[in-house]
Amino acid sequence: MGTERPPGRARRARRRRRAVAACAAAALLPLAACDALTPGSAAEAPGPRSVPSRTAVPDEDITLRLQFADAPLMVDALIAAFEEEHPRITIEPRYKTFSDYVKNLKLTMTSDSAPDIAQFAVGMTDLAEEGHVLDLAPYREAYGWDASIPPVSLDQLTAGRASEATGGRALFGVPAGLSMTGIYYNKELAARAGIEQPPRTLAEFEDQLAAAEEAGLTPLGVGALDSGGLHLWAALLNHQMPTDDYWDWVNGTEGATIETPQAIAASERVIEWGRLGYYNDSANGTGQVDSTAQFTRGDSVFLINGNWAAGQLATAMGDNVGFFPMPGRRPADPVVASGFSVSYAVSSRTEHPEAAGAFLDFLTTPEAGRIISDNGFLPTNAEAAEPPRGVLADVAEGHRLAVADDGITTFPDFAAPAMLDALRSGVQKLIAGRVEPADYLDALQDVWDEQHAE
Numbered sequence: 001m002g003t004e005r006p007p008g009r010a011r012r013a014r015r016r017r018r019a020v021a022a023c024a025a026a027a028l029l030p031l032a033a034c035d036a037l038t039p040g041s042a043a044e045a046p047g048p049r050s051v052p053s054r055t056a057v058p059d060e061d062i063t064l065r066l067q068f069a070d071a072p073l074m075v076d077a078l079i080a081a082f083e084e085e086h087p088r089i090t091i092e093p094r095y096k097t098f099s100d101y102v103k104n105l106k107l108t109m110t111s112d113s114a115p116d117i118a119q120f121a122v123g124m125t126d127l128a129e130e131g132h133v134l135d136l137a138p139y140r141e142a143y144g145w146d147a148s149i150p151p152v153s154l155d156q157l158t159a160g161r162a163s164e165a166t167g168g169r170a171l172f173g174v175p176a177g178l179s180m181t182g183i184y185y186n187k188e189l190a191a192r193a194g195i196e197q198p199p200r201t202l203a204e205f206e207d208q209l210a211a212a213e214e215a216g217l218t219p220l221g222v223g224a225l226d227s228g229g230l231h232l233w234a235a236l237l238n239h240q241m242p243t244d245d246y247w248d249w250v251n252g253t254e255g256a257t258i259e260t261p262q263a264i265a266a267s268e269r270v271i272e273w274g275r276l277g278y279y280n281d282s283a284n285g286t287g288q289v290d291s292t293a294q295f296t297r298g299d300s301v302f303l304i305n306g307n308w309a310a311g312q313l314a315t316a317m318g319d320n321v322g323f324f325p326m327p328g329r330r331p332a333d334p335v336v337a338s339g340f341s342v343s344y345a346v347s348s349r350t351e352h353p354e355a356a357g358a359f360l361d362f363l364t365t366p367e368a369g370r371i372i373s374d375n376g377f378l379p380t381n382a383e384a385a386e387p388p389r390g391v392l393a394d395v396a397e398g399h400r401l402a403v404a405d406d407g408i409t410t411f412p413d414f415a416a417p418a419m420l421d422a423l424r425s426g427v428q429k430l431i432a433g434r435v436e437p438a439d440y441l442d443a444l445q446d447v448w449d450e451q452h453a454e
Contacts, residue, residue, distance in 0.1 A: 050166075051135070055143065057089070062088060064092070066079070074177065077375070081368065086355075089359075102121050102122060105121055115347060117344050120172065124172055133348060134347070135164070136345075136357070137166040137170055140154070140168075141166060143364075145361075152408050154169075156408075157175070176342045179307050179377060180307055181231045184321055187322055195208045202328060202329055208302075221283075223289070230413070230424055233266060233430065235326035243407070245260070254452075267437035267440055274431045284432060288305060296313060296316040308377060311374075324398060337399075340411055342377065373386075416447050417451070419448070
């Protein structure tokens, strides 16, 4: 059985004491050791900074560097359209894989060669507090972004902080394309299993998974090698854990925890579905891209993924694919779904904040909205693009309902920069039945404590 582990609260108190001791020891080091930090590090940062309130772009040749990790085709198209409208501004894009981008974000944004514009990612609000990312609240007011961007999408980019410049809410990024996760379904395979319509409750969805398995079909495609398993667990958690408690945990609110009975229940369901054979073979060895490709070939009745896959599925499957948000316990429950946006922040080291602000404002225009929609994302302005059809309309309706119910929650890896690896490996163990839910959640809370311990 091994040595019994102390309760989570006691372990966390011990970790905090060790952290305090380490800080005290560091205080005894010569000040020269701090001066040796990387240029532009937190030690040299002046604290939160804001963009200037002026928005007029200087009439001169300007080059902006943009670093990002998602939707390269969309980014290229947005840049081309913006440069056509602003011929004296050149934007040089630099793409990185998402894992590399997140892993190196702090080093990237604290260096003297930081990009002018960077995709918003976990850790960005901490960088803003240290002075490495600009508070865009003055532009929020000057450009009127509250009228052109859904409030929930902006709120996700504030982390609940106030702006020193305006006294209102801070703003550390502007969204280009909005997103949400949910369940795609193959209509022909569903009919073969006797499934006639999307489920109204989680219990109905479980009945449909069982019907698909009984019909000799693979019920649910999951790409758990990267983030597909994480989306599955989060979708189940969304309808178990109170939304306010979840937001407290993601935002690092003192005393927040993921070690709750509701999170235990969601984790147990992931294990149970694996025990019942509902997942695709080798789910833990399959990435999201591959699970999506398998779904287009008819390898599963359902697929867990986000709206970023909708364009690909619409092209490959036409009217044979539909989408619905993960249902709740009761038909009348609010629609709740993980979602965020491909958003961009501005470095405090940029020499051209007005030009960067002009690019961010361009993201809210009808022209940008059409580009965003064409690339499978939801534009911030729903009226900017042609009304979607087919599965794209299903996704748009699901997002509309979730926004109306105040049910868009951010992804759980935003709780800490190191959380993605813990979530990914932990859910893989849940799917394989190789970890107890309590131990999985304890591991997540360990990462949270290390990030947010006082």
